[in-house]
Amino acid sequence: MKILFCGESFPEARRQLNALLPNDEILAFPPEMLGPHIANADVVVPLVTRVDANFIQQGTFGLIQQFGVGLESVDIEAATRHGVRVARIPSEESGNAASVAEHAILLMLMLSRKWNAITAGRREGAQVPWGSPAGQALRDKTVCVVGLGGIGREVVRRLAGFRVRIITVDDHPGRTVPGVEIARSCSLAELTESLAHADYVVICINYTPDRFHLIGKREIDSMKPGVFLVNVARGGLLDQDALLAALRSGHMAGAGLDVYWEEPVDFGHPLFSENVIATPHIAGVTDVSYEGIARAFAENMRRYAAGETPLYLANAPALPRATKPRI
Structure with a gap:
């Protein structure tokens, strides 16, 4: 699958995921360079980039998966309307x-x-x-x-x-x-x-x-x-x-x-x-946090690629996008 990170911050996250998802392609671009890559993405990782209706309409991805908890930059209503599932990783787990x-x-x-x-x-x-x-x-x-x-x-x-x-x-x-x-x-x-x-x-x-x-x-x-x-x-x-x-x-x-x-x-x-x-938004940037988030993230990638329902969903579209991930 193609997993698109909407920003180049938190590089350690991508390093951990590369080890857990060796068969997937993990891409990261600054927000101003995302445009040409949205159409080919299977999964979008918003980080702090605004993912709204316009962004969603540019692609066929079926899952917006945050690397962490915060979803304030995601228009969840628009995602639901377009059949895109949105998931986060609970902080305690x-x-x-x-x-x-x-x-x-x-x-x-x-x-x-x-x-x-x-x-x-x-x-x-x-x-x-x-x-x-x-x-x-x-x-x-x-x-x-x-x-x-x-x-x-x-x-x-x-x-x-x-x-x-x-x-x-x-x-x-x-x-x-x-x-x-x-x-x-x-x-x-x-x-x-x-x-x-x-x-x-x-x-x-x-x-x-x-x-x-x-x-x-x-x-x-x-x-x-x-x-x-x-x-x-x-x-x-x-x-x-x-x-x-x-x-x-x-x-x-x-x-x-x-x-x-x-x-x-x-x-x-x-x-x-x-x-x-x-401090520069580093409270959750630790070995323990990255390891736990990366494991949960990788499990959701496995579930999504297999056609299973991802964990920790923030919405439930009535008609999820029938996009077959590119494997």
């Missing part, structure tokens, strides 16, 4: 959720221990007194985890060892994490009120169009002074202008970001002159 959760904790710790101040002092050769600056411990602090899906649950499991007070906000407020005490479980309708109690806010919730700027000026203003915010979900959930204003005013002490309003992001943006720990 692949190991991705555990990797992203570890990164969220890393960002929290770097903010708490004033990593930017430490590295700036070292770069500038400043005579900083030994034993300075003093950091902030996580112990006895309150952490609000927004989203209790796969990543959120993994974050909560790891936070339990730090002896923090945990508040969760979720669209399924009854969800729990076995073995972990959650001080308060809230619905999305209680988001603003829940944020007001937090020393740290960690955004883990799935992105949908109706959640654009879920964390905006009103929500940030409701947070207590000195709060730290971490986003390892999707950039569209967070209003970057409101974040910048809060950092500049000192209302927010710092932010840890792995996802952005546009990707790749321009690190020359004024936001990155503030106390921001910024």
